[in-house]
Amino acid sequence: xxxxxxxxxxxxxxxxxxxxxxxxxxxxxxxxxxxxxxxxxxxxxxxxxxxxxxxxxxxxxxxxxxxxxxxxxxxxxxxxxxxxxxxxxxxxxxxxxxxxxxxxxxxxxxxxxxxxxxxxxxxxxxxxxxxxxxxxxxxxxxxxxxxxxxxxxxxxxxxxxxxxxxxxxxxxxxxxxxxxxxxxxxxxxxxxxxxxxxxxxxxxxxxxxxxxxxxxxxxxxxxxxxxxxxxxxxxxxxxxxxxxxxxxxxxxxxxxxxxxxxxxxxxxxxxxxxxxxxxxxxxxxxxxxxxxxxxxxxxxxxxxxxxxxxxxxxxxxxxxxxxxxxxxxxxxxxxxxxxxxxxxxx
Amino acid sequence: xxxxxxxxxxxxxxxxxxxxxxxxxxxxxxxxxxxxxxxxxxxxxxxxxxxxxxxxxxxxxxxxxxxxxxxxxxxxxxxxxxxxxxxxxxxxxxxxxxxxxxxxxxxxxxxxxxxxxxxxxxxxxxxxxxxxxxxxxxxxxxxxxxxxxxxxxxxxxxxxxxxxxxxxxxxxxxxxxxxxxxxxxxxxxxxxxxxxxxxxxxxxxxxxxxxxxxxxxxxxxxxxxxxxxxxxxxxxxxxxxxxxxxxxxxxxxxxxxxxxxxxxxxxxxxxxxxxxxxxxxxxxxxxxxxxxxxxxxxxxxxxxxxx
Numbered sequence: 054x055x056x057x058x059x060x061x062x063x064x065x066x067x068x069x070x071x072x073x074x075x076x077x078x079x080x081x082x083x084x085x086x087x088x089x090x091x092x093x094x095x096x097x098x099x100x101x102x103x104x105x106x107x108x109x110x111x112x113x114x115x116x117x118x119x120x121x122x123x124x125x126x127x128x129x130x131x132x133x134x135x136x137x138x139x140x141x142x143x144x145x146x147x148x149x150x151x152x153x154x155x156x157x158x159x160x161x162x163x164x165x166x167x168x169x170x171x172x173x174x175x176x177x178x179x180x181x182x183x184x185x186x187x188x189x190x191x192x193x194x195x196x197x198x199x200x201x202x203x204x205x206x207x208x209x210x211x212x213x214x215x216x217x218x219x220x221x222x223x224x225x226x227x228x229x230x231x232x233x234x235x236x237x238x239x240x241x242x243x244x245x246x247x248x249x250x251x252x253x254x255x256x257x258x259x260x261x262x263x264x265x266x267x268x269x270x271x272x273x274x275x276x277x278x279x280x281x282x283x284x285x286x287x288x289x290x291x292x293x294x295x296x297x298x299x300x301x302x303x304x305x306x307x308x309x310x311x312x313x314x315x316x317x318x319x320x321x322x323x324x325x326x327x328x329x330x331x332x333x334x335x336x337x338x339x340x341x342x343x344x345x346x347x348x349x350x351x352x353x354x355x356x357x358x359x360x361x362x363x364x365x366x367x368x369x370x371x372x373x374x375x376x377x378x379x380x381x382x383x384x385x386x387x388x389x390x391x392x393x394x395x396x397x398x399x
Numbered sequence: 400x401x402x403x404x405x406x407x408x409x410x411x412x413x414x415x416x417x418x419x420x421x422x423x424x425x426x427x428x429x430x431x432x433x434x435x436x437x438x439x440x441x442x443x444x445x446x447x448x449x450x451x452x453x454x455x456x457x458x459x460x461x462x463x464x465x466x467x468x469x470x471x472x473x474x475x476x477x478x479x480x481x482x483x484x485x486x487x488x489x490x491x492x493x494x495x496x497x498x499x500x501x502x503x504x505x506x507x508x509x510x511x512x513x514x515x516x517x518x519x520x521x522x523x524x525x526x527x528x529x530x531x532x533x534x535x536x537x538x539x540x541x542x543x544x545x546x547x548x549x550x551x552x553x554x555x556x557x558x559x560x561x562x563x564x565x566x567x568x569x570x571x572x573x574x575x576x577x578x579x580x581x582x583x584x585x586x587x588x589x590x591x592x593x594x595x596x597x598x599x600x601x602x603x604x605x606x607x608x609x610x611x612x613x614x615x616x617x618x619x620x621x622x623x624x625x626x627x628x629x630x631x632x633x634x635x636x637x638x639x640x641x642x643x644x645x646x647x648x649x650x651x652x653x654x655x656x657x658x659x660x661x662x663x664x665x666x667x668x669x670x671x672x673x674x675x676x677x678x679x680x681x682x683x684x685x686x687x688x689x690x691x692x693x694x695x696x697x698x699x700x701x702x703x704x705x706x
Contacts, residue, residue: 125489177677183684186436186489187627191673194620202666321497328490363504363615370440370498374476377491381484 057383059329059336062375063343066368073367079358087357088350098349100235104307105348108133108299108319110341111244113326114251114334115295119288121255121332122264123271126289128174128189129296130320131196132167136297137304138200139166141311144226144304145208145219155225159301167297168290170196175289179282185289193320201313208311218312228306240302247295252334264288296320317348318366325373344369403659405534407651412543413609415640415647417442417601417618419546421625422632422639423553424597429629430557431590432570432697436492437477438598439622440499445470445599446606447503450613453515463542463603470599471592473499478591482584485701500616510613517611518542542604549597554636566590570695573702583702598622620673627676631683634693642679649675 067085074084092098112129119126126132140163147155170192177183201217210220228238254261264284267274271281303315322344329343330336351365421438428435449466453459473495480491518540521527526537557563566586569576573583605621606613624646632638653668661668684690 127493173677177681177684181681181685182687182690183677183681184630187623187630187680188677190620190623191627191676194673195670198666198670202664205666206664324493325497361505361508363501363508366497366501367505368501370494370501373490373494374480374498377480377486377494378484381486 055331056336058376058379059331059340061379061382062329062372065375065379066372069371070364070368073364077360084354084358088354089346091357092346092349092353097235100231100237102342102345102349103241104237106341106345107241107244108302108316109323109326109344110338111247111299111302112292112296112320112323113330113337113341114247115292116323117327117330117332117334117337118251118254118261118264119292120327121261121268122284122288123268124178124285124288125186126171126174126189126292127186127324128170128191128193128320129292129323130316130318131189131193132170132293132296133300133303133316133320134193134196134200135170135300136163136167137300137311137315138196138203139163139169139297140301141208141219141222141304144222145311147226150223151225153225155223156228156305159226159305160298163297163301163304164294165297167293167295167300169293170297171289171293175286178289179285185285189289197313200311200315204312210310216312219310221310222305226305227309228302236307238302238306240306243298243302248334248338251337255332255334260287296323322348322369325369328373329376344372347372401531403655405531407648407655408535409538410651410654411644411647412539413647414650415643416543416546417604417609417621418625418628418643418646419550419640420601420604421598421622422628422643423546423549423636424594424601425625426629426632426634426636426639427553427557427566427597428590428594429698430570430634430695431566431587432573432695432700432702433481433587433591434488434492434699435474435477435481435495435591435594436489436626437474437495437499437622438594438625439618439620440496440503441470441473441595441598442499442602442605442618442622443503443616444473444499444506445602446617447506447602447613448599449603450510450515450606451506453607454510454513459516459518459607462607463600466599466603466607467596468599470602471596473502474591474595474598475588477595478588481701482587482591485703488699488701496622504615507613507615512612512614515607515611515613518608540608542600542608545600550636550640557636567695570697573697577702577704583704587702598625601625624672624676627680630690631679633683633689634695645679646672646675 071081071085075081093102116126116129140159143159143162144155173192174185174188177188178185204217204219208219210218228240230236230238263279267279267281267284299319300315304311308315326337326340326344329340347365347368351362354360354364355362421442425435425438445466448469449462452465453462477491477495480486481488520538520540523537527533557567565581569583569586577583605617628639628642631642649672653671656668
């Protein structure tokens with residue numbers, strides 16, 4: 054039953070998008086082909102597909118752990134940025150640019166950057182009772198501005214023709230690519246490990262179980278003596294850590310430097326990935342692959358049909374709408390409610 | 400000196416206006432027990448729709464009306480999910496925020512950065528010409544005055560009318576309201592649409608008056624800040640205004656910062672409203688008693704009428 058809703062949601066999104074394409078004067082079959090199939094017909098396409106799916110799945114796993122416990126980190130985008138900043142700082146300024154230590158240090162820095170940024174809302178929610186949704190989001194705007202400050206100011210590449218970006222990271226700071234013609238790199242193994250870890254944590258660990266109980270039945274969790282603050286800290290720190298790592302992997306992977314284009318909204322799209330994947334590790338892999346395809350398709354139709362890239366965002370929103378609606382249609386039945394009359398009225 | 404003072408005060412009031420609209424709308428929604436996180440999306444849709452209709456050659460009132468209607472329509476997407484489909488309101492609101500950003504960018508793709516004919520400040524005979532007081536009080540555009548009128552109306556409606564009492568009851572205990580025979584779901588649909596209309600109006604203020612042109616994601620978090628304002632106001636309408644002025648002031652500080660000789664990088668100044676939002680949220684949220692006083696108890700809990 055659990056997989057019907059995501060499949061229905063994807064199906065409905067495709068149906069509505071073909072109607073949209075038709076309304077915009079494109080042949081819907083051709084447009085759908087250009088959007089959903091053509092990007093995957095080349096080796097480069099598949100490489101890009103996995104390359105974009107990797108951060109989505111990685112962040113989605115972290116977010117899902119929080120969502121299970123009703124901890125709503127929706128600022129993964131900001132944590133990703135802070136991770137990328139911390140990691141790039143190490144990559145750019147480590148004294149020996151050829152040291153084999155750079156990449157592992159960047160990994161740790163990226164993770165800590167994400168954790169630090171997520172620790173603020175965790176502390177404020179656990180100790181000050183402050184809503185984490187708003188804090189994580191506000192911090193995302195702050196992180197974006199901080200990134201802009203760095204790449205326009207102190208970290209700007211002096212030889213970069215005034216573009217707001219840092220110098221290129223040294224080779225030792227980059228993940229190896231599988232083949233020099235394509236951008237897919239070994240950071241994808243981090244995602245694979247994360248998916249397995251997520252599965253073990255949620256399905257096989259006692260703490261993961263406690264967190265799920267806390268999310269599904271807070272009162273029951275309280276009676277059982279499960280502390281809420283533990284879930285808050287863990288939910289936010291894990292998701293912050295993986296978002297930071299994802300940011301690091303973008304800098305040390307496809308980008309090779311720090312720039313304002315560090316993420317095309319991966320942190321937000323990963324929220325949808327987590328939901329589409331039913332907050333479960335295997336589901337998230339499929340969710341990430343589909344959302345990644347939406348990015349590729351959006352880019353493809355932008356080039357081939359001249360559509361704006363915002364169709365990707367529309368499809369993302371639509372997908373989540375349909376998923377939520379399908380859930381209801383599967384788990385409930387509609388019925389008419391007979392309304393009482395207000396006393397004294399006709 | 401006087402000129403700077405006037406510029407800061409009027410600038411604050413103007414910068415606060417979109418927040419006042421959006422936050423007041425959300426306040427009514429939350430008072431009825433529904434949490435719509437999608438304000439950012441509805442504001443963007445309103446802003447884009449307003450510019451679109453304006454470019455199509457319609458007059459300013461029509462453009463504003465279009466923004467209001469499109470905001471309300473966008474909110475219906477959330478309403479159907481939250482009320483009819485009983486989905487998690489956080490998730491439904493988030494999807495509206497994402498969807499609205501996409502739809503508005505889609506609508507606005509061809510606008511470039513062509514400016515719109517901006518909403519003009521009123522010229523009230525005699526009053527506007529009074530020195531100091533004239534520019535301070537009587538030289539705003541009509542929507543600023545409308546925001547004050549809406550504040551009065553909403554506060555009167557919620558606390559002085561029977562309908563307002565019913566809305567608050569629905570937010571406190573939908574079960575009881577349903578048991579006495581009030582159509583909980585219908586009332587919530589209406590408040591959600593009202594919230595959407597107000598968010599659309601806030602968006603229109605941004606794109607037709609404040610910075611009269613379309614820029615992708617031009618709300619830059621104002622919808623989320625409005626959500627924080629409702630918490631800051633502890634669900635009391637007049638406190639929304641105080642909060643909005645606080646943030647309006649931050650924005651003006653950022654704009655006037657250079658003029659006043661603050662040599663901070665623009666990014667630091669731009670981040671002030673977001674940091675301030677966090678700070679005030681923390682101050683308010685620590686005080687659980689104050690929060691609980693006007694908090695709609697059934698906020699964000701799905702309600703399914705029984706029997």
